[in-house]
Amino acid sequence: MQNLLDPAILFFLLGVLAGVIKSNLEIPPAISRFLSLYLLMALGLKGGFALSHSGLTANVGISLAAAMVLAISIPLMGYWFLRRFVAVFDAAAVAATYGSVSAVTFVTAVQYLENQNIDYGGHMAAAMALMESPAIILAVVLANTLRKKQTPPIVSLGSGVAGLSGPPNQQSISIGKILHESFTDGAQLLLLGAMVVGMMTGDAGKAAMEPFSGDLFKGMLSFFLLDMGLMAARNLPQVKGQSPALIAYAIIGPILHASLALGLAYVLNLPAGDGALLMVLAASASYIAVPAVLRFALPEANPSLYFGLSLGITFPLNILFGIPAYVSIAQSVLL
Numbered sequence: 001m002q003n004l005l006d007p008a009i010l011f012f013l014l015g016v017l018a019g020v021i022k023s024n025l026e027i028p029p030a031i032s033r034f035l036s037l038y039l040l041m042a043l044g045l046k047g048g049f050a051l052s053h054s055g056l057t058a059n060v061g062i063s064l065a066a067a068m069v070l071a072i073s074i075p076l077m078g079y080w081f082l083r084r085f086v087a088v089f090d091a092a093a094v095a096a097t098y099g100s101v102s103a104v105t106f107v108t109a110v111q112y113l114e115n116q117n118i119d120y121g122g123h124m125a126a127a128m129a130l131m132e133s134p135a136i137i138l139a140v141v142l143a144n145t146l147r148k149k150q151t152p153p154i155v156s157l158g159s160g161v162a163g164l165s166g167p168p169n170q171q172s173i174s175i176g177k178i179l180h181e182s183f184t185d186g187a188q189l190l191l192l193g194a195m196v197v198g199m200m201t202g203d204a205g206k207a208a209m210e211p212f213s214g215d216l217f218k219g220m221l222s223f224f225l226l227d228m229g230l231m232a233a234r235n236l237p238q239v240k241g242q243s244p245a246l247i248a249y250a251i252i253g254p255i256l257h258a259s260l261a262l263g264l265a266y267v268l269n270l271p272a273g274d275g276a277l278l279m280v281l282a283a284s285a286s287y288i289a290v291p292a293v294l295r296f297a298l299p300e301a302n303p304s305l306y307f308g309l310s311l312g313i314t315f316p317l318n319i320l321f322g323i324p325a326y327v328s329i330a331q332s333v334l335l
Contacts, residue, residue, distance in 0.1 A: 106281060265334055
């Protein structure tokens with residue numbers, strides 16, 4: 001309940017209320033874009049400053065490896081389940097969305113840990129960056145495989161060639177192109193670049209960047225969550241009429257993903273703060289980067305399906321209830 005009285009969360013709820021009552025409150029897209037870039041830059045700096053003290057230890061490598069395991073296993077499990085209830089392309093798109101991560105959910109979790117005075121590793125920002133791309137690549141591989149299966153066979157008719165009637169085949173998407181876009185994405189470059197700057201400059205850089213990466217962070221996050229509340233409310237209608245299995249997946253799936261992350265953190269003996277952030281990452285779903293790529297990579301999938309589920313259901317549940325629950329569980333289970 002204490003989490004709901006946090007100013008950032010209250011601004012998120014204000015945005016939801018404004019969207020539900022159809023208020024004309026609106027954050028200009030340019031400002032929203034600036035806020036998202038600011039949060040990523042500040043987060044990268046925070047992580048870099050922390051890494052300048054801890055260094056690149058074995059625990060850093062273990063945490064990043066755990067993140068990669070989750071980034072591959074979650075979309076594969078999601079596709080295996082969802083293909084029983086929706087079209088295969090929609091299943092691949094939703095699985096990719098839930099196999100990737102939400103930077104805003106992660107940033108909110110970081111702020112929550114700091115409010116609770118819980119230590120966490122700065123390298124977890126790198127874990128977030130690593131977890132964004134594998135789900136997209138797996139979705140593209142699945143889509144290319146499905147397109148090949150749907151290609152109508154070619155039969156010879158005398159000296160000519162004719163194809164049996166069937167749906168037109170979509171051109172396969174190049175994995176190399178998707179990889180290039182993933183690794184050159186401006187948001188990811190900014191996050192990782194800021195982390196490197198923080199590592200190189202250490203305490204001197206931290207002092208020089210105040211209050212940019214410190215005192216301003218909470219206010220900027222509150223402003224951005226106000227915008228996210230508006231977006232979440234306006235995407236709720238897209239959820240209406242969806243399969244009950246999809247609604248259940250949007251609610252229960254993240255909990256199962258977080259449980260898998262908790263198990264990994266327990267086996268690998270990760271500290272509570274890192275384990276909590278790993279749970280948050282596993283439970284989150286992308287609503288910006290992955291949907292933008294999927295519109296190009298999987299045009300056969302319904303955008304309102306994966307975008308509406310992630311932003312209309314999963315994101316609000318994680319922000320309001322998931323983060324405090326995952327942190328509490330991590331503190332109870334992990335030492």
